[in-house]
Amino acid sequence: MNLTRRQLISSSLASASMITIGSSSTSLPGFLLQAADSSAKSDKSVLVVVQLSGGNDGLNTVVPFTDPVYYNQRPKLAIPKANVLSIDKSLGFHPVMQGFAELLEDDKLAVVQGVGYPNPNRSHFESMDIWHTCRRKNDIREEGWLGSILATQTADDSTDIPGLHLGPEKQPLALSSRSLRIASVKSLEQFKLPADSKTLSNVVAKGDDQGSGGLLGFVQSSTQAAIRTSEQLEEIRSKNTSAVSYPNSALARKLETAAQLIDSPLATRVYYVSIDGFDTHAQQADAHTSLLRQVSSSVKTFVDDITQRGHGDRVMVMCFSEFGRRVKENASDGTDHGAAAPMFFAGSRVKAGIHGSHPSLTDLQQGDLKHQFDFRELYASVLENWMKWPSADVLGGQFKPLDVFV
Numbered sequence: 001m002n003l004t005r006r007q008l009i010s011s012s013l014a015s016a017s018m019i020t021i022g023s024s025s026t027s028l029p030g031f032l033l034q035a036a037d038s039s040a041k042s043d044k045s046v047l048v049v050v051q052l053s054g055g056n057d058g059l060n061t062v063v064p065f066t067d068p069v070y071y072n073q074r075p076k077l078a079i080p081k082a083n084v085l086s087i088d089k090s091l092g093f094h095p096v097m098q099g100f101a102e103l104l105e106d107d108k109l110a111v112v113q114g115v116g117y118p119n120p121n122r123s124h125f126e127s128m129d130i131w132h133t134c135r136r137k138n139d140i141r142e143e144g145w146l147g148s149i150l151a152t153q154t155a156d157d158s159t160d161i162p163g164l165h166l167g168p169e170k171q172p173l174a175l176s177s178r179s180l181r182i183a184s185v186k187s188l189e190q191f192k193l194p195a196d197s198k199t200l201s202n203v204v205a206k207g208d209d210q211g212s213g214g215l216l217g218f219v220q221s222s223t224q225a226a227i228r229t230s231e232q233l234e235e236i237r238s239k240n241t242s243a244v245s246y247p248n249s250a251l252a253r254k255l256e257t258a259a260q261l262i263d264s265p266l267a268t269r270v271y272y273v274s275i276d277g278f279d280t281h282a283q284q285a286d287a288h289t290s291l292l293r294q295v296s297s298s299v300k301t302f303v304d305d306i307t308q309r310g311h312g313d314r315v316m317v318m319c320f321s322e323f324g325r326r327v328k329e330n331a332s333d334g335t336d337h338g339a340a341a342p343m344f345f346a347g348s349r350v351k352a353g354i355h356g357s358h359p360s361l362t363d364l365q366q367g368d369l370k371h372q373f374d375f376r377e378l379y380a381s382v383l384e385n386w387m388k389w390p391s392a393d394v395l396g397g398q399f400k401p402l403d404v405f406v
Contacts, residue, residue, distance in 0.1 A: 044267070044269060045269070045314050045388070046268070046269055046270070046271070046311070046314055047269065047316060048255070048272075048273070048315060048316065049146075049174070049270070049271070049273070049318050050255075050274070051274035051320065051321070052274075052319060053275065053276040053278060053321070053322070054277055054278030055278050055341075056291075056324065056325075057278070057280060057324065057341075058324040058338075058342045058369070059324070059327065060284075060288060061093070061097070061341075063078075063079045063084050063091065063092050063093070064090060064091060064358050065079070065084045065090070065091070065092050066081075066090040069327075069362060070327075073327050073328045073329065074329045075329070076285075077285060077329045077334075077335065079094060085097060085101040090358070093296075094288075094289070094292050097292055097295075097296040098297075098300075099296035099297045100299070100300065100344070103300055104352060104353070106352075108346055108348055108352060109344065110344070110351055110352055110353065110355060111342055111344055112342060112343045112345070112355045112373060112402065113354060113357060113358055113359065113372065113373075114340040114341075114356055114369060114372040114373060115340060115343045115371060115378060117130065117371065117376070118371075118374070120323060120340075120368065120371070121137075122323065122339075124279065124322060124337075127322040127323050128173075128322040130322075131322055133174075134379065134394065135396060139396070142176065142178060143176055143178060144172065144173045144174035144175050145394050145395065146174045147174065147180060147182060148393075149387075149389055150177065150180055150269070151178070151179045153387075153389045154269065161183060162182070162268065162270065163175055163271070163272065164183055164185055164258075164270070165184040165273075166254045166257050166258055166271060166272065167184070167186065167274060171184045172274065175272055185257070187253075187257060188257055188260060242256070242260075244305045244308065245301075246301050246305075247294070247297045247298055249294045250294075251275045251294050252297070252301060252302075254273040255298050255302040256301075256305070258273065259305045262309070263309045263310075269387065275291065278291060280325070280335060281332060282332035283332070283333050283334060284333060285333065295319065299317055299319065300346075303317065303346050313348050313349055315347055316347035316349065316405070317345065317346040318378075318382060319346075320378075321341055323337060323338055323340075324338040324341030324342075325337065325341075326338045326367055326368060328367065338367075338368045339368035339369055339370070339371060340359055341369075343375070345404055350404060351403065356372050356373060357372070359372065373402060374399060376395045376396075376397075377400060377401065377402050379391065379395055380395060380400065380401040381402045381405065385405050386405055
């Protein structure tokens with residue numbers, strides 16, 4: 001079977017590939033073949049998505065501490081006014097979100113209020129699918145919004161890894177594509193060459209001695225480049241030149257890996273990470289506190305890290321959840337599935353501050369906060385204004401981008 005260069009790269013993306021030259025063969029991580037032609041750091045914009053899985057309680061994240069309805073509806077869960085980290089005269093962060101408060105003070109955090117979509121779905125799976133595909137259940141779509149746009153906009157960069165999912169979780173539907181395989185990576189360990197890399201080098205050298213050309217020559221040159229890339233990534237991993245210290249949490253480790261890869265030869269445009277546990281139906285207070293601490297401190301450290309590495313102007317973090325929670329607390333000291341919730345954008349080139357007004361706690365839709373921004377408007381902002389990509393086909397229509405980036 002004759003394989004083209006593009007087919008070889010595509011087939012090697014998500015697994016280790018067996019490289020055979022002459023009578024010898026050895027395995028090579030497919031990621032390294034993808035990066036084989038990347039000889040210099042990219043200067044293109046990068047999107048880092050942080051998915052808050054389970055439905056984040058927006059009211060205890062961005063707290064309306066002057067609204068008596070908030071305290072009336074949440075006698076046990078409401079954050080005391082004295083503990084809130086003030087944003088302005090009426091809103092503040094949960095007291096453990098010092099990282100977000102510092103980002104806002106440094107003009108590196110945008111808070112977009114009341115994000116959702118018409119006729120909200122309160123099922124985790126269906127609502128997340130809507131956020132991932134920009135389609136309702138009846139509008140069947142096999143591709144995610146990011147997978148679809150990456151497949152069309154990075155077609156000419158077939159030797160790069162256009163997107164990466166970092167972590168052991170199932171890859172999100174947002175990254176799915178019919179024509180492009182997005183890799184999932186647990187850690188930088190997966191970028192290391194196998195123990196028989198010396199054999200691999202010898203095999204490549206032998207192939208070169210034979211003066212092979214065509215696809216075989218491509219395999220040889222790509223393998224040599226992959227070895228160099230692996231060595232560079234291993235040096236980054238082992239030395240870890242970051243001047244910041246990441247918190248000891250799973251989310252922080254994922255974002256640390258993203259920072260190291262952004263500072264590597266890879267030209268990846270999209271990184272996707274997630275943190276689970278936001279479905280706080282019972283005993284919410286302690287669990288939500290821990291989750292918000294992780295998100296706030298991890299994102300703050302990542303922004304600091306990526307800035308000191310020299311990439312602050314081209315990297316942006318987007319935090320979202322599939323829906324918010326109800327205004328009224330339930331009988332189990334928790335909150336049930338809601339609708340609209342805040343989104344967060346962090347980085348050196350965001351228009352810092354609060355975007356939009358806080359949703360009304362009395363003008364509700366079936367007990368839930370009404371949305372004022374369609375999430376597809378924010379996606380349009382990311383695609384059109386940040387990534388410089390067209391958005392209409394991916395989003396299923398024309399949505400006006402929100403002005404959240406400098």
